[in-house]
Amino acid sequence: MADQHVASKSERTKDRILDAAARTFREVGYTAASLRDIAEEAGMQAGSLYYHFESKEQLAEEVMTVGVDGSYATILSAMDDLSDTASTLDKLEAAFSAHLSYLLDQSDYAVAILRMLHQTPKPLRERILVRQRTFGQFFGQLLEQAQKEEAIKPGLDLSSLRMLVFGAMNWTPEWYTTPGLSPAELATQLRRMIER
């Protein structure tokens, strides 16, 4: 039969380890998360992790890479779901909503990044930041276009606005609980804050 790419045993185990690592890193950060904790969460011994990963640092890098790429993919996918008549502000709100939903409902990976980044070795941190840049530029372009169309409030500095909005979103895992506004509703709030 055709060599269809079904996840091999090893690949599934690796994913299980990544999930366990993301949960653990999210909870306690990079330094405080021990490989013994992560291994237990994945149902194995600490030494066994080294069959799948070279080091703790590499394991952390894969978790963070999945988180960044997943965030970006979620947003791009949300753009595809928009109707052709969507305004730039609609696009922005959809991007907010996708990112918030990813942070709050879907992924330990993205939140793990926020809690880990400052504790990781500098070269690793730099690589993740480079990956995040694409992500940030995407929002930057949308904001720029919205400003050209005079769809957002006058008198706002674009690069500051972008970072303030990022902060508002990235901080939500610190306080978000259910019941309360949903990620989509929070996205609407953010839209109202920037629109003219």
Next chain:
Amino acid sequence: MADQHVASKSERTKDRILDAAARTFREVGYTAASLRDIAEEAGMQAGSLYYHFESKEQLAEEVMTVGVDGSYATILSAMDDLSDTASTLDKLEAAFSAHLSYLLDQSDYAVAILRMLHQTPKPLRERILVRQRTFGQFFGQLLEQAQKEEAIKPGLDLSSLRMLVFGAMNWTPEWYTTPGLSPAELATQLRRMIER
């Protein structure tokens, strides 16, 4: 002579240790900061810290307490400096400005809290969060009053707005660099985002 309260030798050393701890905690967080690092930064040996503090946890608690109380005091002081004719929005902007200035220009302590809080033992974390509550309520009251006066954008959910604004401010240490907008100018940006 009168027993004027001049800082004793011991008190000044303790402050020096707290400063060193705040710098170190800010840089690498709670777990990754070793007492040997902090001691070296303060110009002494690790064991000597125990003459002034009971434990690493207590040292961290004092750093965070100074940070929270300092933030709050800075904001209250900014309120006193306002003229009597200041509007609620003026008060909010002044509070934003004070908090941002404290975070970005003045204090390692406040930023240390943001980087430490998730790694500290739960009872300690709870105590700090309780202390922060007063702080959050202050902003909440100002926002409530502003909404009553119809000074802020309609259709905004107050409790969400408060947390989103907090997020925008607390995230600034992640990206703020000079040159760029000053803390006061960032406060103005935030004001524009919420005002009608």
Next chain:
DNA sequence: AACAAAATCTAACGATCGTTAGATTATTTG
């Protein structure tokens, strides 16, 4: 100057960490 108190240093403890090598078990292949 002599003594008391305060402050710091030295050296070690038990615990935990990331990591490794080799033995062991589970799975796949012929």
Next chain:
DNA sequence: CAAATAATCTAACGATCGTTAGATTTTGTT
């Protein structure tokens, strides 16, 4: 079923951690 490969376990290593006790040095008092 047997051999080969994949996956995991066991047990230990050196390093580093928070912490402690006791010696030592510095400072303050008479």
